[in-house]
Amino acid sequence: MPVQSIENIADLVRRCDQRGLARALTIAENGGAQAAALLHSLFDPGRGGRTVGVTGPPGAGKSTLVDRLLLRWRKAGRRIGVVAVDPSSPFSGGALLGDRLRMQDHACDPGVFIRSMGSRGHVGGLADATAQVAEVMAAAGFDPVVLETVGVGQGEVEVAALADVTVLVLVPGLGDEVQAMKAGIMEIGDLIVLNKADNPGMDQLESAVR
Ligand SMILES: Nc1nc2c(ncn2[C@@H]2O[C@H](COP(=O)(O)OP(=O)(O)O)[C@@H](O)[C@H]2O)c(=O)[nH]1
Ligand SMILES: [Mg+2]
Incomplete structure (x- = not known):
């Protein structure tokens, strides 16, 4: 792709043009020289914006938690990007967000933009x-950008470690906690959430974590 088109796409991203953004996200996900050129073009040292990683075993309640965070951030007037590295559990968007999520292909106005990562083919x-x-999401003005990832493998730990703030979600009785700790994931959690407090085994989980 000629440099000019990359520049055009970067412009569309900054204006949060929906189709331009979708195109840019695909380029960014595929990686390689085009992605490098795009990111170079979008680079803005003055831009703020944070990334929040949410990680933990499958079924821990990460997407449910993110859904609630989205509601709160929306009420505070923020536009939020979500990168679902684990697309296995979709975001419901909650009762309030449901309509907004369905409106995604109109504009960035809905305030929440969710992108699922493909599972392979990343240069x-x-x-x-x-x-x-x-x-790319940050360049389009989404802040924060949430990265949801299943914290079970090295690749996922690396993803979580990218974030400015990382939330580790653990649940009692799943048996995965020990594995998660082995994978070194305990160290990357800035915040550890003990979720599903309505399930038995919270005390054991808490002392294991401590
Ligand atoms: N009992 C209970 N279930 C929950 C809680 N939070 C989430 N869940 C349920 O756990 C299941 C998995 O949640 P999900 O958010 O998809 O988990 P993820 O795989 O970590 O993203 C869903 O059926 C949720 O409704 C909780 O606090 N208590
Ligand atoms: Mg999920």
Whole structure:
């Protein structure tokens, strides 16, 4: 692709043009020279914006938690990007967000933009691809950008480690906690959420975490 088209796409991203953004996210996810050129074009040292990683075992309640965070951030007038590295559990958007999510293909006005990462074909690995996708979202004005990832493998730990703030979600009785700790994921959690407090085994989980 000629440099000019990359510049055009970067312009569309900054204006949060929906089709331009979708195109840019695909380029960013695929990686390689085009992604590098796009990110170079979008680079803005003055831009603020944060990334929030949410990780933990499958079924821990990460998407449910993110849904609630989306509601709160929306009420505060923020536009939020979500990169679902684990697309296995979709975001419901909650009762309030449901309509807004369905309106996504209109404009950035809905305030929440969700992108699922493909599971393969990332030049340079999943972490790089996710970082690039998050960067494009930030350039389109989404703040924060949430990265949801299943914290069970090295690649996922790397993704979580990209974030400015990482939330580790654990649940009692799943048996995955020990595995998660082995994978070194305990160290990357800035915040540890003990979820599903209505389930038995919270005390054991809490002392295991402590
Ligand atoms: N009992 C209970 N279930 C929950 C809680 N939070 C989420 N869930 C349920 O757990 C299941 C998995 O949640 P999900 O958010 O998709 O988990 P994820 O795979 O970590 O994203 C869903 O059926 C949720 O409704 C909780 O606090 N208590
Ligand atoms: Mg999920």
